[in-house]
Amino acid sequence: MDLSTVFGVSTRIPCLHSSPRARSNITENVAIEGRNLSFSFATRQGKFFPILKDCSLRVPSGQLWMLLGPNGCGKSTLLKILAGLLQPTSGTLYVTRPKSFVFQNPDHQVVMPTVEADVAFGLGKFILTEDEVRQRVSKALDDVGMSTYMQRPVQTLSGGQKQRVAIAGALAEACKVLLLDELTTFLDQNDQIGVIKAVKNSLVASDEITALWVTHRLEELKYADGAFYMENGRVVKVGDGSSIMDFINARQASYFNQTNS
Numbered sequence: 472m473d474l475s476t477v478f479g480v481s482t483r484i485p486c487l488h489s490s491p492r493a494r495s496n497i498t499e500n501v502a503i504e505g506r507n508l509s510f511s512f513a514t515r516q517g518k519f520f521p522i523l524k525d526c527s528l529r530v531p532s533g534q535l536w537m538l539l540g541p542n543g544c545g546k547s548t549l550l551k552i553l554a555g556l557l558q559p560t561s562g563t564l565y566v567t568r569p570k571s572f573v574f575q576n577p578d579h580q581v582v583m584p585t586v587e588a589d590v591a592f593g594l595g596k597f598i599l600t601e602d603e604v605r606q607r608v609s610k611a612l613d614d615v616g617m618s619t620y621m622q623r624p625v626q627t628l629s630g631g632q633k634q635r636v637a638i639a640g641a642l643a644e645a646c647k648v649l650l651l652d653e654l655t656t657f658l659d660q661n662d663q664i665g666v667i668k669a670v671k672n673s674l675v676a677s678d679e680i681t682a683l684w685v686t687h688r689l690e691e692l693k694y695a696d697g698a699f700y701m702e703n704g705r706v707v708k709v710g711d712g713s714s715i716m717d718f719i720n721a722r723q724a725s726y727f728n729q730t731n732s
């Protein structure tokens with residue numbers, strides 16, 4: 472395939488660029504840091520409805536951290552603020568760039584007919600030879616375990632395979648931070664494990680990549696280097712995967728005890 476045909480068109484979410492605010496106070500090995508982030512939506516009546524309240528979080532470079540919490544607690548809003556898609560009402564943030572946001576629905580982010588063309592798609596904005604494009608595409612697909620699917624039509628892939636192609640697109644663009652919002656929600660167990668292993672493997676392949684992974688699935692915590700738990704717009708617990716799992720299980724047990732008493 473002539474990869475030059477995929478250049479010049481750009482609808483994929485580009486790598487996002489963060490503000491250097493607060494960078495001067497951050498130690499070098501931190502890839503994501505938010506301090507006292509708050510966010511409110513304005514109602515039509517001009518009232519402010521608080522969504523995030525004083526959230527602070529820090530993710531060291533090269534690690535996979537997870538963000539969990541009940542529906543509506545503010546996980547996606549916090550991730551969008553870190554991605555630069557929403558502006559916080561107050562607080563400061565630093566996110567290493569380039570960064571890429573991958574959405575829950577894989578059909579919203581794979582745009583080209585074949586896997587190879589889709590991963591090459593975002594490279595059109597760089598000045599690269601065709602060989603360099605091929606190398607980047609091939610390495611990125613290798614990192615997510617999809618190199619044998621290079622010529623496959625995207626619409627024939629499973630949901631998890633499409634997610635892996637979307638992640639490969641971000642890796643090919645040399646994104647340093649991956650912000651991943653509930654990629655495994657609609658996937659069966661095989662696809663779920665495939666996607667999470669692809670992310671983990673990408674971090675192993677390049678110790679410069681950091682990922683923040685939003686999920687509802689507790690079993691994924693075993694792949695995490697650390698995790699945050701949110702409730703009602705606040706980050707209420709930070710710890711390693713097993714301590715967050717214990718915390719959530721205790722929370723759920725106490726909720727069931729209350730509702731059954």
Ligand SMILES: Nc1ncnc2c1ncn2[C@@H]1O[C@H](COP(=O)(O)OP(=O)(O)OP(=O)(O)O)[C@@H](O)[C@H]1O
Pocket residue numbers: 512522540541542543544545546547548549
């Ligand atoms: N555009 C919007 N206008 C008003 N309120 C919004 C908007 N987007 C989100 N919210 C509200 O902000 C709160 C947090 O939403 P958010 O999507 O961040 O939660 P979440 O933790 O990602 O939930 P889920 O687990 O269901 O994905 C919710 O109460 C939601 O209704």
Ligand SMILES: [Mg+2]
Pocket residue numbers: 546547548653
């Ligand atoms: Mg969400």
